[in-house]
Amino acid sequence: MKAEFQKLLSDYASGQISADDFRRLQDCLLEDEQLRTEFLEYMNTCVFLEDTASYSESLFPESILQAPVPPPRPATKVIPFPHWALAAAAAVVIGLVTWFNLPAPAATGVPTRIIASNNAQIEALAQTLGSDDTVSLEHIELKDGWVRLELPRGVIFDLYGPAKGRFESNTRFHLDSGRLNVDVGPFGKGFTVVTANAEIVDLGTQFGVDVGEDFEAKVAVFSGEVEVHASENESGPRLLIEGEGVQVASSGRESRLMSINLPDEADSDSPRFSRASHFEISDNLGVNNTLRYYGIINGGMREGAGVYTTFRNVRWKRATGQAFPPELLGADLIQTFHKDRRRQQLTINLKVQEASAIYVMFDERYETPEWLGERFTDTGQVLVSGPWRPVEVVHDILPDPQGNFYVHHKVWRADLRGNESIELGESINQASPDENRAMYGIAIRSLDSIGDDLLALAQD
Amino acid sequence: MGIVSANSDSSEPSPLVSMHSRNHDDFLRLFTASEPALRAYIRRLVPTQNDASEICQNTSIVLWQKFDIFLRKHPIYDAETEEKEELELHFKRWAMVVARYEVLSWRRDKYRDRHVFSEELLDKLAHQSADQFPQLDRQMVALESCLQKIPEERRKLVLEAYSARNKPQEIAIRRGSTLNGFYQWLHRVRVSLLKCVKRTMATEAYQ
Missing domain, CATH: 1.10.10 (Arc Repressor Mutant, subunit A)
Known part of the structure; x- marks a missing residue:
């Protein structure tokens, strides 16, 4: 060669x-x-x-392990990283007022095409620029709402107000504050987002960055890979892949990003990404074990909702001949990790701010674990997950008449008071580690909303 | 129990259930025998392991959904061992046709995301790949033997680099190398393996 x-x-x-x-x-x-x-x-x-x-x-799980990395810090904040498509719809629907500061075109500015924003903004820009014009930008300040820009090399750039930042070059943007989603497309590899304490280099991907008032930068990867260079990480840059996230504190120290809010694919008119969650989720896994984030879809529990963060073909569905459990419809969905089905010593902690019902959808084929039987009650309702491909998880299940494999899950429920927390355990059965059960799913809803929704359903 | 079938409530297995059950076993047998080759076929057409897994999963679902059609076209289905290999070969070829369409469908969705070959090139690679398919098993056996010839410490490092859990950057740092240097080393390993495979297969042919 x-x-x-x-x-x-x-x-x-x-x-x-x-x-x-x-x-x-x-x-x-x-x-x-x-x-x-x-x-x-x-x-x-x-x-x-x-x-x-x-x-x-799979044969020697401990023999192939990674290099030492810094110890984790507990991460409890739940932050929203809206998907650009939902964000676009949401911005239009809620009609937020945007103030967009465009400096006079400068020789050093970055040629930028304005693709879309909310209605008010487009009207304001149209008077001087036109909604599809290319302008030269150095600084951006967005007080509210949302804007989508196309940068050189086809990089798509969504900024959510309030936000502030500046272009350092065609391929570098310094984000002072606010939320930003970037889709670099096929030719934008190397695009870099700079924050006070980190540089995020895109290796061909879609990712989100959120810089808060405390200058903490949260980075989440939606597809592909990014490299995060934290100022205090002496072991070099950290590579993140799809479904992984880190947060870099103002001190420059890294920790795992425990959860992010995801858009509800089935309800694109809903601006739910902007709603704060009424609970916190954490687990006992540090950056040495995983960098994955739990995906939270506020109000997203319904037929067809994704069960796991990275195993996207597998969806929640109603069991044949049954309705989708009414009390679960519209609950907040927490997407877990399929790989955790075999993880030992797993503890997931949920803390609610207001009185809430916690639902665990547990593979019905196997014995009920102690942690589930003691704190939760079997509601008698069933959900199925699928379609699964013919893998080990469904080795003892026959396909349905359409040729698809589905796992049945019993729906368990525990009610918590405000500010109370609960621990969920591992999916694997230590006594029978060969059982290949599906990882359980989780949903939460405020107890106040259950009565209202069921009443509305009955009236329908 | 979580068994889903058309007649899961009946106490006696109906002919439909029996047929499903038998078809399911046969499908799993054929699919399991074909999966490594099918995955390799798909992986050579797409940029990442994750893409290949997604397409392989979709392909398996389509194969199962259309398995009845495959059976109708292959009356030798009930025949015993002497036709078994031929049946597996037919299944593999059919699976590759389905996979090719799944790759093209995936390309239409993902072409903007990252480096994805043009439809024209995918078509050429798919045809050429299918032509080379009969040699694939032999190549894999040769690769296994060649990998064992690499000193253990280096072999572990190679497998570490390919483990989904590890980050190349971290391995490179631990090895005292730059990321580029580490990738160049991995490339040299792949080329050495390739040369070893060619030598091994040439020797086999001679013998």
Whole structure:
């Protein structure tokens, strides 16, 4: 293989390839059959190594572990990271007033196309700029509402007010405060968001950054990968993948981002992302164990809602011949991690601010664990999760007539008073570790709202 | 129990349940035998392991949903061992056709997200990949043998790099290397493995 082609292969396989090199690789492969053969053979080694590593990991889970990382700090705040599509709809629906400070175009500014914002803002801009014009921006200050911009290289940039920041170059934005979602697209790799204590370098992805009044930066990855360079992390940058997050304190110290609010895919008219949650969730896993965040969808429990943060095909559904349990409809959904089904010594802590019902949807095939039987009551209601592909979790389940596999979950409930907390335990049965049950799901709702909703349902 | 079927309430298994149960066993047998090759086929067309897993999952669902059609087209289904390999081969080829469509469908959704090949190139790679498919099992066996030839400490490091739990940056730091240096080292390992595989397969052919 020629040296140049080898470099392209190496960069592609490691996910480091630039947009120009990717085009070069694609041109080479389109033109030359021999290079395609070499590419396929090379990728075979990657497939083999991925499979072997995954197999070794399952056989010897402790033998493949990561380098030492700093100890975690407890993380309890729940922050919203709205998805841009929902945010767009929400901004229009709630009609927030936006004040958008556009400085005079400067020679050093970044050419930016305004794609959308809320109605008031678009009208204001149209008088001087037009809603699809390209302007040169250095600073942005957004008092309220939401705006979407397209930057050079096709980077899509959503800023949520109140927010303030400045462009340092075409590929660097300094966020002083507020929330920002970035989708770098295929050619924006390397786009960097700078905060007071960290730099977040995009490696081809969608991610969100939230800088609060205390200058703490929260970073969550929705797809792809980012590198977080915290000012006080001496062990170097931290790589985050989809479903992972960290928060960097004003001191520059990192800790795990425990949860984020996600948009409700099924209800795009709802501005729920802006509503604060009435509970806090945490667990006993630190950054050494995981960097994943719990996904919270306020009011999102319904037919078709996602069960897990990263296993997106598996959804909550009603059992055949039954209705979706009415008291669960519209409850706040907490997406757990599918991989935690086999995690030992797991403790999830939930603390509610107001009197609330906690629901645990537990795989009905196996024995009820002590922690569940002691604190929770079986409601007699059932939900199913699926469709699952034919994997170990469904090894003893027959497919339905459409060929899909579903796991039945019993719905358990515990009622808490305001400011009370409860601990949920592990999904795995220590006495029968070979049982491959599905990880349980969680939902919460305020006790005040249950009566109202059931009444409304009965009246319908 | 969480068994879902058309007649899960009846006390005696109906013919439908029996048929489902039998089909399910056969499907799992064929799918399990094909999955490594199918995953490899898909993985070579998409940029990341996660993309491949998502497509493989969707493919498996489609395969099961259309398994009845596959059975109707293969009357040798009831035949015993001598046709078993042939049946598996037919299933693999069918699975690859389904996977190819799933990759194209995935591409339409994700083309903007990251580096994804054009439809024209995917088509060429898919055809070429399917042509090489009969050699794939032999290549994998050769790779296994070649991997064992790497000194244990380095072998562990390679597998560490490919473990989903680990971050290349952290491994690189622990190894006292830069991220770029570490990626270059991994590339050299892959190329060495590839050369070893070619030598091994050439020797086998000669013998």
